[in-house]
Amino acid sequence: MKAKANRNRFDNLHIDNKYILYMEDVSVSFDGFKAINNLNLYIDKGELRCIIGPNGAGKSTMMDIITGKTRPDTGDVWLGQRYNLLEMSEAEIACAGVGRKFQTPTVFESLSVYDNLSLAAAGSKSVFGALFGKGRKLTGEQNDLLDSVLQTIGLTATRSRDAGVLSHGQKQWLEIGMLLMQKPKLLLIDEPVTGMTHGEIERTAELLTSLAGEQAIAVIEHDMEFVRKIARKVTVLHQGSILAEGSLSEVQNNQQVIDVYLGGGQKAA
Numbered sequence: 001m002k003a004k005a006n007r008n009r010f011d012n013l014h015i016d017n018k019y020i021l022y023m024e025d026v027s028v029s030f031d032g033f034k035a036i037n038n039l040n041l042y043i044d045k046g047e048l049r050c051i052i053g054p055n056g057a058g059k060s061t062m063m064d065i066i067t068g069k070t071r072p073d074t075g076d077v078w079l080g081q082r083y084n085l086l087e088m089s090e091a092e093i094a095c096a097g098v099g100r101k102f103q104t105p106t107v108f109e110s111l112s113v114y115d116n117l118s119l120a121a122a123g124s125k126s127v128f129g130a131l132f133g134k135g136r137k138l139t140g141e142q143n144d145l146l147d148s149v150l151q152t153i154g155l156t157a158t159r160s161r162d163a164g165v166l167s168h169g170q171k172q173w174l175e176i177g178m179l180l181m182q183k184p185k186l187l188l189i190d191e192p193v194t195g196m197t198h199g200e201i202e203r204t205a206e207l208l209t210s211l212a213g214e215q216a217i218a219v220i221e222h223d224m225e226f227v228r229k230i231a232r233k234v235t236v237l238h239q240g241s242i243l244a245e246g247s248l249s250e251v252q253n254n255q256q257v258i259d260v261y262l263g264g265g266q267k268a269a
Contacts, residue, residue, distance in 0.1 A: 017081060020045045020186050020216045026065060026075030027240075035061045036072065037240035043186070045080075048212035050227050050248075051220050053237035054260060059220045062237070063188050067100050068093045079185065097185030103194055105171040109164030113155050113174055116163050117146050120178035145181065153177040153207065169200030173207060180211075187217045193226050205229035236260075 016022075021043040028036045036058050043049050053059055064070035065077060068090040077085040083096045094100075107116050121142045138146065150156040153173040158166065163174055172192055179187060189208070193201045201223075208217060208230055221227050227234065231248040236257050244254045251257055 016042075018044050019078075020047075020080055021066065021218070022076065022078040023062075023066070024076050026072045026077060028061065028065065028070060028072040035240050036065065039075070039241050041235065041242065043216050043218060045185075045216055046213040047216045048208065048230060048232050049216070049218045050231045050234045051218055051237060052222070052224075052227060052234060052251075053243070057237040058240040059237055060190070061240070063100060063190065063218075063220070066093075066186075066188060067098055094182070097183070098188065099179035099182055099184035099186070100188040101172075101175055101179060101190060101192065103191040105168070105175045107163040107166075107171055107174050107178070109162065111163060112160050113150070113163055113166070114146070114159045116174055117149060117177055117181050118142075120181040121146065142181075145183075149177045149180045152180065152210070154203065167197075167200070169196045169204065172196070172200075172204065176207065176211075184215050187211070187215055188220075189217060190220045191222060192219065193221070193223055201226055202229075 019042050021041065023039055023041040026036055026039040026041075027034060039058070039062065041062070051059055051062075061070060065072050066085065068085060068088060071086065079085055079093070079096055079098060083093075085093055085096075085098075088096065108119065111119070118138055121138055147156075150159055153176060155166075155170060155174060155177065158170065163171065166174065176187075176189070176192075192208070193204050196204065205226060208219065211217060212232075219227075219230065228248060234246065234248050234251045235242055236244040236251055236254075238260050243260060244251050244257050246254075
């Protein structure tokens with residue numbers, strides 16, 4: 001039986017006010033395979049968390065559960081103390097403040113950088129209008145936010161250029177900017193540096209590090225060199241549950257993590 005939302009259970013959960021994401025006793029199976037197995041994950045407000053693990057560890061399924069794409073069989077999932085995510089649709093979860101970026105950038109390549117960000121502004125829902133230059137006019141506050149986001153993602157000089165002519169890294173930053181326009185409380189970012197140049201990787205590390213604090217960020221990544229650049233706290237998933245958690249040094253010296261990644265006998269990454 002799928003997990004049922006129950007607002008009355010909130011008082012019994014004792015969710016700490018410091019958490020922006022609370023996942024407890026979460027499990028989900030697909031055709032008898034337990035993709036997530038009694039997962040307990042807690043992310044603090046403003047935290048930058050790296051989530052690593054071998055293929056099939058449950059990383060993407062975990063993000064699917066947080067964003068409402070997949071409903072767990074059991075467990076509780078809350079955004080802060082207000083939003084029971086298991087009661088909400090994908091659209092409602094996005095509006096509540098959860099932004100998700102997939103590995104491949106998704107931008108409107110025929111629109112300018114400015115128009116992509118304008119379209120993503122909170123409350124700007126007219127995709128058809130925006131595509132034909134008739135989108136709702138932004139408020140002064142939204143325009144100020146857009147200018148700030150352009151500066152944050154390093155694309156101020158390219159604001160009038162079509163997104164289609166940007167480099168791969170710039171498209172990734174633009175999509176992050178589009179999420180920032182929605183004022184998220186939690187950003188879920190999947191393998192952001194795949195296909196990037198060394199310089200773009202460095203810039204992405206600086207960007208994500210600078211964003212932590214304003215919103216919490218959970219980064220799924222296989223590139224351990226990149227993880228080293230941004231890691232503050234690392235969670236290792238294996239077979240749908242947490243294998244280890246702590247600083248990068250603690251995790252890479254954990255024998256269970258070494259065994260899972262390398263078959264034993266060496267330090268992980």
